[in-house]
Amino acid sequence: MFPEFGKPIKLATNEFIDWLIINHGDFFEAIANVILTILVALEKLLRGTHPVVTIAVIGLIAYAASRRFSLVALMIGAMYFIGALGLWEKAMQTIAIMLVSIGLAIAIGIPTGIFSARSNRLRVIINPVLDLMQTIPSFVYLIPAAMLFGLGKVPAILATVIYATPPLIRLTDLGIRMVDSEVVEASRAFGATRWQLLRGVQIPLALPSIMQGINQTTMMALAMVVIASMIGARGVGETVLLGLQRNDSGEGLIGGMAIVFLAIVFDRISQSYGTRLQAFRNVAH
Amino acid sequence: MAQIEVRNIFKIFGDKPQSVLARAQNGENKDDILADTGHTVGLSDVSLDIEEGEIFVVMGLSGSGKSTLIRHFNRLIDPTAGHITVEGTDVMTLGTDQLIKFRRDKMSMVFQRFGLLPHRTVMQNVGYGLEIQGVEKAKREEKAREWIDQVGLAGYEDSFPSQLSGGMQQRVGLARALCTDPEILLMDEAFSALDPLIRSDMQDLLLALQTKLHKTVVFITHDLDEALRIGDRIAILKDGALSQVGTPADILLSPADDYVRAFVKDVNRARALNVDVIMRPPALRLTDETIEEAMAQMRKAGEEYGYVTYDNEYRGVVTLEAMEELNGDGKIKWAREIADLTHSVHPDEPIEGAVPAALTVDYPIPVVCDEGELVGIVSNEDMVSVLDQPDADSGEELRH
Numbered sequence: 001m002f003p004e005f006g007k008p009i010k011l012a013t014n015e016f017i018d019w020l021i022i023n024h025g026d027f028f029e030a031i032a033n034v035i036l037t038i039l040v041a042l043e044k045l046l047r048g049t050h051p052v053v054t055i056a057v058i059g060l061i062a063y064a065a066s067r068r069f070s071l072v073a074l075m076i077g078a079m080y081f082i083g084a085l086g087l088w089e090k091a092m093q094t095i096a097i098m099l100v101s102i103g104l105a106i107a108i109g110i111p112t113g114i115f116s117a118r119s120n121r122l123r124v125i126i127n128p129v130l131d132l133m134q135t136i137p138s139f140v141y142l143i144p145a146a147m148l149f150g151l152g153k154v155p156a157i158l159a160t161v162i163y164a165t166p167p168l169i170r171l172t173d174l175g176i177r178m179v180d181s182e183v184v185e186a187s188r189a190f191g192a193t194r195w196q197l198l199r200g201v202q203i204p205l206a207l208p209s210i211m212q213g214i215n216q217t218t219m220m221a222l223a224m225v226v227i228a229s230m231i232g233a234r235g236v237g238e239t240v241l242l243g244l245q246r247n248d249s250g251e252g253l254i255g256g257m258a259i260v261f262l263a264i265v266f267d268r269i270s271q272s273y274g275t276r277l278q279a280f281r282n283v284a285h
Numbered sequence: 286m287a288q289i290e291v292r293n294i295f296k297i298f299g300d301k302p303q304s305v306l307a308r309a310q311n312g313e314n315k316d317d318i319l320a321d322t323g324h325t326v327g328l329s330d331v332s333l334d335i336e337e338g339e340i341f342v343v344m345g346l347s348g349s350g351k352s353t354l355i356r357h358f359n360r361l362i363d364p365t366a367g368h369i370t371v372e373g374t375d376v377m378t379l380g381t382d383q384l385i386k387f388r389r390d391k392m393s394m395v396f397q398r399f400g401l402l403p404h405r406t407v408m409q410n411v412g413y414g415l416e417i418q419g420v421e422k423a424k425r426e427e428k429a430r431e432w433i434d435q436v437g438l439a440g441y442e443d444s445f446p447s448q449l450s451g452g453m454q455q456r457v458g459l460a461r462a463l464c465t466d467p468e469i470l471l472m473d474e475a476f477s478a479l480d481p482l483i484r485s486d487m488q489d490l491l492l493a494l495q496t497k498l499h500k501t502v503v504f505i506t507h508d509l510d511e512a513l514r515i516g517d518r519i520a521i522l523k524d525g526a527l528s529q530v531g532t533p534a535d536i537l538l539s540p541a542d543d544y545v546r547a548f549v550k551d552v553n554r555a556r557a558l559n560v561d562v563i564m565r566p567p568a569l570r571l572t573d574e575t576i577e578e579a580m581a582q583m584r585k586a587g588e589e590y591g592y593v594t595y596d597n598e599y600r601g602v603v604t605l606e607a608m609e610e611l612n613g614d615g616k617i618k619w620a621r622e623i624a625d626l627t628h629s630v631h632p633d634e635p636i637e638g639a640v641p642a643a644l645t646v647d648y649p650i651p652v653v654c655d656e657g658e659l660v661g662i663v664s665n666e667d668m669v670s671v672l673d674q675p676d677a678d679s680g681e682e683l684r685h
Contacts, residue, residue: 186400189359190414190465191389200416204404 017144025148032149035100039153043096051088055079058265066272075268078261087236087258094225094235094262097153098218101160105217109165110210113172114198123173130166138163138227146231156228164220168213175209176202211274218266222259236262286373287334288501289358289469294331294367296353296525299324302365310366315524327353328364329526337468340495340502342516344509350525351505355473358503359392360384371469389418393462397474399454401446407433407457408442414465425464432460436490452483459490463498472504476511488515509548513537513557521545534562538671554672555637560630563671564652564661567592571603571620579620580608590648592659593624599659601626602648629653632660636671639663 020028046054055076062075082091116123138159145155179202187201203210229237236258243252295309296302305324309315315326328350335341345351356362357369360376369376371391379387393414394400401410408429409416415425433442436456446454455475462470472491476484492515495502506512512519513533521528521536521544529541537554540546569591571579583591583605593600601624608623617623628642629651642650649664 180398180400180403182396182398182400183402185356185361186394186396186402187413187417188361189388189392189394189471190417191385191387192417193385196417201402205402 017147021147028148029150032154035104035154035157039096039100039157042099043093046092046096047089051083054092062269062272065269066276068272071268071272075265078265082258082261085254085258087239087254090234090236090239091258091262093233094237094259097157097160097225097228097233097235098221098262098266101157101164101221102214102218104157104161105165105168105221106214108161109168109213109217110172112165113169113210113213114176114203116169116173117176117202126169130169133162134166138224142227142231152232153234155231156224156233159231160221160224160228163224164217167216167220168210171209171213171216172206175206175213178209179205208274208278211270211277215267215270215274218270219263222263222266225259288337288372289333289335289503290368290370291331291333291335291354291357292368292370294328294354294357294364294369296327296350296357296362297324297365298327306365327525328357329524331367331522331525331527333520333527333530335501335503337501338499339517340504340515342504342506342512342519343522344506344512344516344519345522346507348524349522351507351522352473353525354522355394355471355503355505358469358471359388359394389414389465391467392469392471393465393467394471394473395455395458395462395475397477399446399451399458399478401454401457401461403446406443406445407438407449410446410457411460411464413461418465428464429460432464433457435463435494436460450483451479452487455479455487456490459487459494463494467500469501469503472502474505474507477506477508484511491515509552510557513552521548534558538562553637555640555668556635558636558671559632560634560636560639560652560663561632561661563636563667564632564663565667567651567659567662568649570594570659574620575618576608576611576620576623579603580605591620592651592662593621594659595621598657599626599629599651599653600624602628602646602651604648630663631655636663636668639668643668 058079059072059076062072063069066072082088112126116126141162142155142159145158149155149158183201183205184197187197192200225233225235225237226240227237229235229241236255239255239258240252241255243249243255295306297305297309299305299322302324305318305322305326308318308322309326309329312330315329319325331350331354333341343351343354353362357364358371358376360369360379364377371387374387376384376387402413405413408426411432412420412425412429415428420428430442433439436459438453438456438460441449441453446457449457455478458475462472476487479487488511491502504512504515513536516533518530518532519536520530523544529536529545531539536545537549537552537558540549569583569586569588571582571591571593573595574582579591583589589605591603593603600621603620603624607625608620611617611623628646630639630642630653632652632654639650643663643665649662649667651659652661652663654660
């Protein structure tokens with residue numbers, strides 16, 4: 001009754017992946033090595049630093065972002081609790097993966113968002129791709145990713161980036177499109193170049209939206225830690241996975257709690273920084 | 286040659302504007318073109334000459350294409366067809382870099398909703414144009430401070446736009462536009478978003494600055510009173526085409542078509558027109574006559590009044606009646622000694638300024654300029670002829 005599409009697609013894909021591995025394996029390995037080098041250095045730094053120092057630094061970042069002591073206390077409390085769960089080392093591994101993933105997502109997402117805001121045609125092309133990235137089950141691309149980059153942290157980061165970048169692209173695009181057209185016209189009328197317009201007007205005014213995007217990206221990246229641990233990335237996701245595999249509900253719960261507390265730390269800090277950026281909008285008349 | 290020359294500008298909005306250009310150029314109705322092709326004719330065959338140093342007002346209702354037109358001058362919008370020449374340079378031929386330089390050097394713009402950068406202070410906003418040009422910080426702050434003073438915002442340098450009232454924000458907009466010392470100022474409904482009182486303040490500020498600066502100002506408005514108040518010349522735009530271009534007096538006294546006529550119908554002419562529009566040469570001008578000579582001249586000319594000037598200076602009005610009352614007693618020799626200087630008007634004063642004097646005395650009011658010279662007289666009949674609406678009936682028909 002149906003024509004057979006499944007089999008040829010399956011075969012073609014497998015052949016394509018084989019071809020990639022045979023002909024361009026070195027290229028993918030080189031990428032993997034760069035990411036891995038950065039990740040390992042970061043992980044080493046985080047694990048080598050005494051927890052007191054790390055907690056103090058997080059407190060300082062919280063203060064810099066919010067200027068509120070209540071938030072500082074909350075952040076220190078959350079990190080202290082993760083340590084008390086016995087998951088400090090693993091949390092540091094997760095933070096390292098998170099930071100590298102978010103860094104990559106920003107490096108890809110913001111420029112893509114800017115280009116997409118400039119051209120309606122590009123947006124028409126990008127939109128379905130973003131939908132695909134957010135809906136396709138991550139295991140589908142984890143298999144070829146693991147084959148190309150090897151098992152472990154790099155495919156985990158790749159999967160995280162694919163899943164977590166779309167909101168940043170969308171919100172950067174939206175933020176830039178929402179900038180008051182008269183302000184953009186004013187800048188152009190004074191003879192601003194494209195770069196001056198972007199740097200001096202569009203990005204600063206889209207920043208609240210971009211920060212919202214970074215916040216969303218961070219939250220979605222955290223949602224990927226359990227899946228990442230399935231292909232061998234270390235971290236708190238491992239604890240959850242272990243609980244699942246051993247039918248150990250308690251183990252699963254403490255892993256889950258650590259993820260939630262990490263999420264709170266990332267979320268609160270990036271949110272309050274975003275709010276403070278908008279201070280000029282909220283001055284009383 | 287005019288400073289800005291606009292020649293046969295067409296602007297068509299839609300997917301393929303060139304495809305309907307020929308139809309618009311043949312003068313087809315814009316509603317027909319819209320119905321047939323889905324393209325909107327924004328501007329249709331607009332040609333204008335704007336002279337250096339004048340305030341040129343483009344007036345039209347919303348949708349008339351006035352904001353589209355002003356954006357053609359600095360090419361924020363490109364026309365579908367036509368040419369714009371600024372000081373001999375065809376703006377349409379400029380490449381990207383030249384266009385940026387042109388925008389930096391020649392023109393700046395003031396916007397209806399101010400277009401200020403909300404994340405920057407007043408100082409940073411005013412200095413923005415210079416910053417774009419790469420002027421160093423100390424120098425641009427010095428310049429910016431100067432203009433902030435000029436528009437009366439000293440003390441607000443470090444405020445953000447959201448901390449200021451609408452009128453103050455537009456002062457920032459004006460200072461920002463003037464800070465780059467452009468030759469041409471484009472003002473897009475610059476005062477339309479302000480309260481009436483503030484708007485009138487801003488008009489005063491603009492006129493005061495203009496007497497010092499003599500910029501070429503292209504001013505867009507939908508408010509005829511504003512156009513008449515500040516415009517040296519006014520262009521009236523309807524459905525993307527020009528209805529009339531002329532001085533405020535031209536527009537009020539000889540409207541080109543029914544549309545303009547309907548527009549100017551409700552204007553308070555006594556306030557909108559100045560005395561110089563209706564003044565005429567004095568019937569009898571006296572210089573250094575004695576009383577007897579003056580009486581003789583008046584009787585000969587059949588006039589009851591004479592206007593005395595001496596040393597090129599206006600000295601007052603003498604009436605035949607007053608001189609007859611003296612009965613030639615010889616105490617007063619010169620006609621100028623009994624001349625009455627009480628009533629006179631300035632040529633730039635609105636006609637309504639002459640009304641109190643006209644009601645007080647029964648001779649035509651003398652018009653005296655800044656230098657003290659007598660330039661004309663205004664009679665009650667002249668005032669009535671201008672203030673009376675000769676074609677009020679046709680205006681009435683348009684309304685129904």
